[in-house]
Amino acid sequence: KAGVTQTPRYLIKTRGQQVTLSCSPISGHRSVSWYQQTPGQGLQFLFEYFSETQRNKGNFPGRFSGRQFSNSRSEMNVSTLELGDSALYLCASSLASPSYNEQFFGPGTRLTVL
Amino acid sequence: GDSVTQMEGPVTLSEEAFLTINCTYTATGYPSLFWYVQYPGEGLQLLLKATKADDKGSNKGFEATYRKETTSFHLEKGSVQVSDSAVYFCALIEAGNMLTFGGGTRLMVKP
Numbered sequence: 001k002a003g004v005t006q007t008p009r010y011l012i013k014t015r016g017q018q019v020t021l022s023c024s025p026i027s028g029h030r031s032v033s034w035y036q037q038t039p040g041q042g043l044q045f046l047f048e049y050f051s052e053t054q055r056n057k058g059n060f061p062g063r064f065s066g067r068q069f070s071n072s073r074s075e076m077n078v079s080t081l082e083l084g085d086s087a088l089y090l091c092a093s094s095l096a097s098p099s100y101n102e103q104f105f106g107p108g109t110r111l112t113v114l
Numbered sequence: 115g116d117s118v119t120q121m122e123g124p125v126t127l128s129e130e131a132f133l134t135i136n137c138t139y140t141a142t143g144y145p146s147l148f149w150y151v152q153y154p155g156e157g158l159q160l161l162l163k164a165t166k167a168d169d170k171g172s173n174k175g176f177e178a179t180y181r182k183e184t185t186s187f188h189l190e191k192g193s194v195q196v197s198d199s200a201v202y203f204c205a206l207i208e209a210g211n212m213l214t215f216g217g218g219t220r221l222m223v224k225p
Contacts, residue, residue: 004157031211033211033212033213035213042215042216042217042218043203043205043213043215043218044215045212045213045214048210048211048212050211055210055211056210056211056212058212090157090158092158092213094211102160102163103160103211103213104160105150105157105158105159106157107155107156107157108156108157
């Protein structure tokens, strides 16, 4: 079974631009979560999507948004990029039954904002 | 809110040494606990998990026991290898599907 895939793997943008990252979950997984990893703040939860609906949201500004499509693929968008948005963005998928299910992580997209 | 605290690294060991990485947590209820490992340039891989008190998670020679009385989930391995060099993250889920992570501990194993 193919794992979680994220595209692109690397991205360089300048301040003020916007960016869209993509995540394809493992086949059959309906939940997709996004995390930001930085040296200063560590790993922080951004949001989770399930059945095309945002189910949980972390403490990030409204510049960070996401969506999920009917095939469970998800995108996250960051508008008006700031230098502090430079990070590794990780996507994770799970079956998401009523009880907890193991989350499988993709390799991440490394975003650099200049 | 929930939080996870783990020992700061780097932890530097010689091959075949005993490893302990301490992890303690704060949660209002009864979380599930996890250890994830991140190799250079890669995403996170689940190493082991425990879903209730006194459960022991184990995988690839690594073990951790869910200790409710001390709110701890320390990671141990009896004999580390160079290939174990990575960053290790302790994490919990209390509700929903949101993982709360510790700050990570870098392990360096020398031959």
